[in-house]
């Protein structure tokens with residue numbers, strides 16, 4: 001009987017140790033990833049660090065929240081524009097995603113020196129679990145070496161793979177953070193601004 005109790009205690013200790021080990025491993029992995037990135041809340045509010053808030057929005061929901069990021073960071077708002085507007089929106093948008101095509105950008109307002117903006121928020125709606133491919137067109141049209149890309153998107157999808165597709169559009173040495181995903185419900189309920197404020201304040205952990 002005593003042997004059984006002893007064995008039981010040993011098993012519980014081993015299970016707890018494994019659990020703690022896994023927890024520490026996961027946390028350590030996250031924190032080391034964060035520590036690699038040299039941005040803080042102060043940086044985001046520092047006049048010396050130029051912040052670009054590049055957005056693409058079809059129905060203005062993303063635009064409203066990109067403006068909020070602008071308000072809270074003092075960055076510069078910049079519209080990612082298609083050279084050719086959609087004529088048959090859903091059909092063409094889905095076709096671009098399925099075929100991974102790169103729509104042409106309206107480059108009349110092209111950014112002269114993207115490296116003036118070490119921090120670039122990239123804001124977009126999620127369509128069929130992905131980013132509109134005009135976002136890939138944008139990322140691929142600049143040399144982003146040295147920039148940090150911070151995605152912001154509206155998406156209720158658990159299968160949202162948009163950040164991966166953004167990562168495929170930049171060189172390996174460009175950091176694309178996980179960023180913030182707000183659900184459609186959070187946007188319609190009006191909690192988006194507060195979520196953005198909490199998120200931006202969390203950048204203090206990057207130092």
Ligand SMILES: Cc1cc2nc3c(=O)[nH]c(=O)nc-3n(C[C@H](O)[C@H](O)[C@H](O)COP(=O)(O)O)c2cc1C
Nearest residue numbers: 057058059060061062125126127128129155156157
């Ligand atoms: C064509 C299309 C596809 C969409 N696909 C998704 C999706 O896969 N997952 C999701 O959560 N929302 C999806 N949405 C909802 C949009 O992400 C949401 O409406 C967003 O707020 C639109 O932003 P905008 O107003 O700035 O264009 C989709 C909307 C459209 C128009």
